[in-house]
Amino acid sequence: MKSPAFEYVRAESVADAMSAYAEADGDAVYLSGGHSVVPSLALRLQAPALLIDLSNIAALSGISLHDGWLRIGAMTRHVQALKDPLIAAHAPLFTAAAPFVAHPAIRNRGTLGGSLAHADPASEFPAAAVAMRAELEIASSQGIRRVPADDFFVDIYETAIEPGEVLQAIHVPSPVAGQVIGFDEIARRRGDYAMVGAAVQAVSRGSGLEDVSIALFSVGNHPVRARKAQAALTGRMIDADAIADAQAALEDDLDPPDDPQFPASMRLHLARVLLGRVLANLEAVA
Amino acid sequence: MTSTDHIGQSHRRENALRHLAGRGRFVTDLALPRMVHAAFVRSPMAKGKIVELDVSAAAEAPGVVRVFTAETLNPICAPWTGTLDHFAGMKSAPQNMLAEGQVLWAGHPVAMILAHSRAEAEDACELVLLDIEDEEAVVDGDAALVEGTPLVSEGIDSNLCFRTVLETPGLDEAFANAAHVVEDSFTFGRHTAVTLEPRAVVADFDPSTGQLTVHHGTQTPYQFQDVYAHQFGLPDNKVRVIAPDVGGSFGMKLHVYNEEMAVVAASLKLGRPVRFVADRLESFVSDVHARDHRVSARMAMDAQGTILAMDVDDMTQIGAISTYPRTSVAEGNQVIRLMGAPYTMPDYRGRLSVVFQNKVQTSQYRAVGHPIACAVTEALVDRAAEQLDLDPIEIRQRNLVADDAYPHVSATGYQFEKLSHHAALAKLREIMGYDALRAEQAELRKQGIYRGIGIASFVEITNPGAAFYGVGGARVSAQDGAIVRLTPSGEVHCAISVTEQGQGTETIIAQVVADQLGVTPDQVKVTTGDTDTTPSGGATWACRGAGIGGETALRAGRRLQAQILAIAGAVLQAEPATLALAGGTVVDKATGKERITLAEIGRIATYRPDTLPEGCDNSLTAVQHFAPTGYPFDFTNGIQASHVEVDIETGVTRLLKHWVVEDCGRIINPLLVDEQIRGGVVQGLGPAFFEECMYDDMGQMTNASLADYLVPMAGEMPDIEIAHIETPTLDTILGAKGVGEAGTAAAGAAAMNAVNDALRPMGARISQTPMTPLRILTALGHV
C-alpha cells in the first residue's frame, strides 16, 4: 500500500495550478485535503505523474457574504462547516451535515471543495449543496462560470468540472424568512458513509410549505432531487398525510442501484423511513 | 501465600505510559543495516494453474535486489502439513512458501520481491507477468461436499478435511421422550482479527556465525524458534526469535504463514536482513479468518423445561489448507464439545464436518469455538423458554449445574473442577436490575420502541495442558519457565516465557513475584519475548498467562525466596525458617523486625561471597518450570447480558448496555481482568453486528479493506459493567484461571438473544451473524 512515485508542486494561484496541469499533459491530480486522493494513490487506483497542491491559493479560501449569497472558498475545511458562524447562519445544511462526515481527524483536513469535486454518491456535502440550491464557481482557461448544483453532479465521481478546471468556491443563497431545514442519514457506524441520507430545505408559510427542496444521497449515482416528493409537499402543512404522500412519491423519484448486499428495495424502504423522520423534525433557521 | 499485598490489587499496565509516550518498539519500527523489504505478488484468482510466471522485468526494476519464485525459494524449506494425530483421519495438503503450480485462494503468494524500499518492491510487483489458467473455485462448504464438485486443491482427494461424531448412548431416547423440542439453523459470518499492528517480521541471518535472528510480532516466539529450526534444518540454539512490543495478536499471530517463512528463507539465501510488514489489504487475504460455521441444532426438554439433550451438526468452512501447527480443526472440535456446557443436560450428539474451499484459511482466533457453541446453546435455551412460557432467567436457574454439584462432567466429556453458574446468575440479575428492565421494556413497547434483553451463560477453557495439541503430536509447549534473580543491589528481575501483547502479562508477573519476595511490583523488572534470554515455554495461547505463567512465576519466586533466606540465615546465624521477606528486607518471621536488607544480601553474595560460611550457596538466581497437572483444563464460567434497541424501521440496532459476571478464579489484577473482559466483549460484539469477510461466487473477498470491513468502534459500543465471583482452582498454589477469552465467548450470544427478544412482538427472528440492518429488515419482511 505504497503509492507509486510522483512529482509534487504547490500552486500559488489558480492560474499557476491550471498551467501546471496543462504542462503535465493532464497526467496530474489536484490535491486539496487529500483524504480521498491520498488513499487512492496508496491503493494504486491512480498513478498521476504530478500532484498539484491547491492549499496555498488565496482565492480558494475565505468565507464571506455578497448580495445575499455566502461565498465559501473551496479549501474551507469540513471542521469549519461545523464551527463557522457565517456558515451556520447562511448555509445551515452544511453545518447540519458536517457531524455526519467522517471523524474529527478527517474533518480537520478534508475540504468542502474536495468533497464536492470528488462527488462520492454517498457523501453528505454534495446533497446539502443540492438541497440549498448552491452554485459552484469553476475556473477554466476561458474564465469563471457558475454552475447550479443540480447541473454540477453528473455521475458517480463525475461533475461539471472538466479536466484541468478548478473549483474555486461554493455560493449558497442566504435563508429567507420561514426557512426550515432537516438533515439526517442512516449509517452502519457513526462517521461512515451513509446507507441512505436526506437533506431537506423549505420555506414554511402560514398556508403551508413553499420552495421545497429535497436531496437524497446514497440512492443513486449522485445526489438525487426528489421532485415528486417536493411537489407532494408544496402548499401543504406538514402532517402525517403530507409525509405519507411524500414518502409514497419516492417510488417515482428514485431508481436505486441493486446489489445483493444492499438491494434496491432496501434503499427505497430506508429512503422513505428517513424522509419521513426528517420531515417530522424540520427546524426553523430564519 | 507468603504475602498477598499486591496480588489482588489493581496496578496500571506497566507498558501503558511507555506506549502513550511513543516509546513503544514494535517490529514495524525496526530498521537494520542492509535491510531489504519484501512485497509479494499474489494470485488474483481463487483457483487456477500457473501457466506463466515471468519475473525478469521485475528483477531489473529500480531498487530491486532479488526476486524469488517457488522454484528458487521453496527448496530450502521443508513443506509443512497442518494435521494432528488426535483428529483421527484428518487430512490437508502439504504447503510451502510460494504457490507451486496451483493457486488456491485469491491472495495466495506466488512470487516475492526484495527491494531497497517497500514502495520499489510494490512497483516491481506490477512488472511481474503472471498468467493463471482459471479453474472453477469451490466457494461454498455445502457445495464442496456434493458429488462432482471439483477438488479445492490437487493435494487432497476429497474436500472433506475431517469428520467426527460425539454421542452419548441415551440421545435417541431423550428426544423420543421429550415433551418439547426446539430447533434452528444458524449461520456465522467469517471474520478476522484486525490487529492494530499487522503481521510483521524482520529476519536476519548472519552466515559468518550461522545465527538466525527473527524479530517477529508473534505471541509464541518459542514455537517459531522450533518451526524455523525444523523447517530450515538449523539447530534451535542458533535460532533466536525476538517478539518485542506486539500490537495485538488474539491467536492470529501464532500460525505459520507463507510470508514469514519466505522472509526467513530469503534472509538465509541473501545473508542480510529482510523485512515484511503486511499492509491492510494483504492482511485481509493472508491473516487467518475464523468462525465460518453453519450449524443446525435441536434441543429436547421435559415438561418442566429441564434440558434433556442437544443434537448438533456443525459444518465448518476452513479455506484451502489447514493451518500449521495447530490445524483448522481445533475450532470446530471445540464448537461441538462446548455445546450445552453450563447445563446439567445428560445427553448429546455433536457432528462435525470440516470442509475445504478456495478461500483464506481459517483457524484459532480469540475464544476459539466458544462464541459459536454459546450462541447456538443460548439461542435454543431462549427458544425453549419461549415455548414453555418461562422467563429466560427461570429456565437457566432450572438447568445450570448447581454450584455445589462439583466435580461435574459435561455430556461432551469436559471435566469441571468447580464453577459458580448460579452465583453468577444471581449477581447478574442484581447488577442489571433485571426486573426493572423487563418492566421498562413492556412500557416502551406500547410506544413502539423495541428493546431486547439477552442472556448467555458460558464456560471458558483455560490453563490448557498438553491435551490440546501435544497429544496430537504438535510441538506446542504446554509448560512455561521463569528465571528470577536478585540483583547485586537487591532489586528483582524476572525473565519468563509467557508474553506480552498489550494484555498486561508483565504487570501481573511482577505482582506475583513481588509478593513472593516482599518487594513492590515496580522493583521487579520483567523480560519477555526473547528466546535467547527467557526460558522456553508455551507463551500466549488459549488462556494461560495468568494461570500457568503466574504459577510459574510464583514457584520461581518462592525458590529464590528460599535461596535468599538461606544466605540470610548464614549471614545472621539464624534458622532460615525463622526468617521471612517483607518491605524489601529480611525480617524476623515472628516479630516482623527488620534483620537485613535485600540490598545487603545482594552485595554480600555478589561482592563478598568470601564472607559466607564454607559451603553456603551464593546463588541469587532461581529457575523454575511449571506444567499444569490435575484437570486437563481449568474451566472458568460466567454469564453475560445485552440490552439493545432495534429500530424496526431501519434494522439498525443500538447497543444500550452490556453486563458480565465472570469467575476466573483468583484475580491477580482487577483492573487488567476488567480490561480483558471489556476488550473481549467488543471482539464478540464486532462479529455479531459488523464484522464479516464477504466473498462473491468467484471466491473474491469483496470487502477486503477497512473502508468496507466494519470493525466495531467506540461510538457503537455500549458501556460494559463487570462483576466477579472468585472460585480459585485448587490445582495450583496461585489459584488463578484464564480470563482473556471470556468476554468474546458469550457477548455475541447475549446480543443475538437480545435482538430476538426485541423482535419477538413482530414474530420475527434472526439466526445469522452479523445481524446487519439488511438481515434484520429481511427478518421483519421489509425487504
Ligand SMILES: Cc1cc2nc3c(=O)[nH]c(=O)nc-3n(C[C@H](O)[C@H](O)[C@H](O)COP(=O)(O)OP(=O)(O)OC[C@H]3O[C@@H](n4cnc5c(N)ncnc54)[C@H](O)[C@@H]3O)c2cc1C
Ligand atoms: C476514513 C475516511 C472516512 C470518510 N468518511 C466520509 C464520510 O462519511 N462522508 C464524506 O462525504 N466523506 C468522507 N470521507 C471523505 C473526506 O471527506 C474527503 O476528504 C473528501 O470527500 C474529499 O475532500 P478532500 O479535501 O480530502 O479532497 P482531495 O482528496 O484532496 O480531493 C478529492 C478529489 O477532488 C479533486 N479536487 C479537490 N479540490 C479540487 C478543486 N478545488 N478543484 C477541482 N478539483 C478538486 C481532487 O483532484 C480529487 O480528485 C472520508 C475519508 C476518509 C479517509
